Amino acid sequence: MARRRYAAPLAMDLFRPLQREGSALLSDQLAQRIRDLVAAGHLKAGDYLPPLRFLARRLHLSIGTVSKAYTSLGREGLVAGDSTRGLRVRSGAPIPSRTGQRPWASLVMRPTVPADPLGVELPQPMGPSPVRLHASEPGTDLLPTALVARAFGAALAEGANLRYAPIGGLPEVRAAVDGYLRRRGIALAGAEVLLTAGTTQSLAIITHALLPPGGVVLTEHPTWYMALAVFAAAGARVIALPVDDEGLEVGGLADAVLRCNPAFLYLQPAFQNPTGVSLSPARRAELLAVARRLQLLVIEDDYAAELAFGESPESLRTAEGADVVIYVKSFAKLIAPALRIGAIVAPARYAVALKSALHGLDPFVSTVTQRALAACLTAPAFDTHLKALTAALARRAHALDRTLGAHQPFGARWTRPAGGLCAWMELPPRVRADEFVRDAARRGVLLAPGRLFCLDESGERGLRIAFAAATPSEIERGAGIIGELLELRARKRRPPTGRSREVAP
Missing domain, CATH: 3.40.640.10 (Type I PLP-dependent aspartate aminotransferase-like (Major domain))
Incomplete structure (x- = not known):
């Protein structure tokens, strides 16, 4: 195969070193970089991506890391294989968003029949007074x-x-x-x-x-x-x-x-x-x-x-x-x-x-x-009830955000809803939601793992935290335990610099 050449501006962006000190996985950084290059028009329909081994060598990555990034882009429909010549940007591929916001789950362009989420068994909580942050329903007191x-x-x-x-x-x-x-x-x-x-x-x-x-x-x-x-x-x-x-x-x-x-x-x-x-x-x-x-x-x-x-x-x-x-x-x-x-x-x-x-x-x-x-x-009592319910939910949402913010869990981010009954947390890299949910249940906190709500591995790092069924004091206790568990994991793998404390607005 003839050696591929890359224009200087494209090469400068494509082969720029990745951030190894932050919280984002290297494969996620690489996939996002390629999305940005397509969105900016630097990679066009029909352009080939660099071969796995070549890009791994240039960026000092493992082949598996590059392969994971390419697989993610393929699942989104952004790139496709071309016989034995490698991957190229698809003609008519969806143009990635350039809003600068990070989505809470990935694009899945390959039609997928979902698995039945009700077949998932959630762990039972330990202790006499569990904190119910898994159920998106108003508490009985509301x-x-x-x-x-x-x-x-x-x-x-x-x-x-x-x-x-x-x-x-x-x-x-x-x-x-x-x-x-x-x-x-x-x-x-x-x-x-x-x-x-x-x-x-x-x-x-x-x-x-x-x-x-x-x-x-x-x-x-x-x-x-x-x-x-x-x-x-x-x-x-x-x-x-x-x-x-x-x-x-x-x-x-x-x-x-x-x-x-x-x-x-x-x-x-x-x-x-x-x-x-x-x-x-x-x-x-x-x-x-x-x-x-x-x-x-x-x-x-x-x-x-x-x-x-x-x-x-x-x-x-x-x-x-x-x-x-x-x-x-x-x-x-x-x-x-x-x-x-x-x-x-x-x-x-x-x-x-x-x-x-x-x-x-x-x-x-x-x-x-x-x-x-x-x-x-x-x-007439219905309108009065709605006003009281909304005010109570606002206090509970604020208790959740305030307590999580006080712990400032490294590498995690979460939504701050302006209404409703639940929020979403993206866990730090290498923290898997299913394991985290089990650990939280052992401490008496019930959570809903992200895979219930996702079609792909996006859910592996996601949690739904429902704040409506627990009282503010229970929410503070539960969110405090979430923060403590994340801090324990951060101590095991804390980067030397670049500590990030990101909270989504």
Whole structure:
């Protein structure tokens, strides 16, 4: 093979020494450098990457380190093999983001059928009083027990409510749900509204109705593990687009749509589970523009937009997005997880397909539950409850961030949500989430490992830290233990210089 030549500016950047003192893995640094060179136009479609041995020798790396970086780029669809001549930048490859923000998980452009995340067994905590940082639900002290008791009591007092509800729901309950959604600014004109037994069933209905055999679904990465469970059960092939501190990275969306013809894009634009980040207004506008231009159907999962510590993020399903957005609403986090009822708001053209899928997946939503939901939504105490719940969640989120910041764990970073119920932590290099979760459980702290929410090894260093189910004092204790465990690992491998104390905004 003829020796390849590299222009001086490219060579200066490509062969520049990597940072060995910091927290980032060498393979991650190399992969990011190549992404930046492609984004800047210094590496163009058709250009070859240096051979493994050559680049390893120039950068004083092992061949395995270079191979890991190249494998990551190949999985993203940025490079591809060319017979025996090596890897080259793909024509039409997604252009990497140049926002300067580090995403919380990688781009997965190779369609992948997810593993069932519910098959993962989590370790049991040691000690009498575990700290529940694994469950993304309000603590029992935050639930509106009196409001729910009155609502269910009134529903159970009438024998007729123990019968099947009419298919489609009770008219007065539908009116209460419609009124609530209109007050939230959700566009209902010309839409079909379906009542369901919660968001998991809503997603199952949508997937059953709209996903063709072998079809592709786009998601955020990381994403809600129950969505992955639904897609796994349907045999959906998933492509995952990274999330950073402004939500979904929209820059590669059009390319993914044109290359893979997905059935739909699923996302949680407000306080995404598991990261807690929200889609920025600029990206919201860009996403809707792409969806309208390419006729991409968007599934908006709104489970907690009301739980904003400041101004609530705007829904995607306003008048400008009504034709391309199916809106999925849950009430479990707002009222009580045991209240298994939700709603789908869809453009009318999908009504027949969605109703048919609903009829095959249980069309009967409990009459008692419907009555209880309507009573809660129309009670003056509901708004009072939401305000108290949001204020309590803000205090808990602040306790988590403050305690983690006090420990300043070397090489770790985490999100600082402006609402919702959970945050995401990226562990330092060489700290694996599964091992860390087991160690934390031995100290009485329950955490959710990142692999529940990811399609690739991005989850190996990720943790979801849910702050809603624990009291502020419990959060301080649990976050303190997380900091102590990270400090113990840092002592075993502390670089001589370049100590980084990074916290994501």
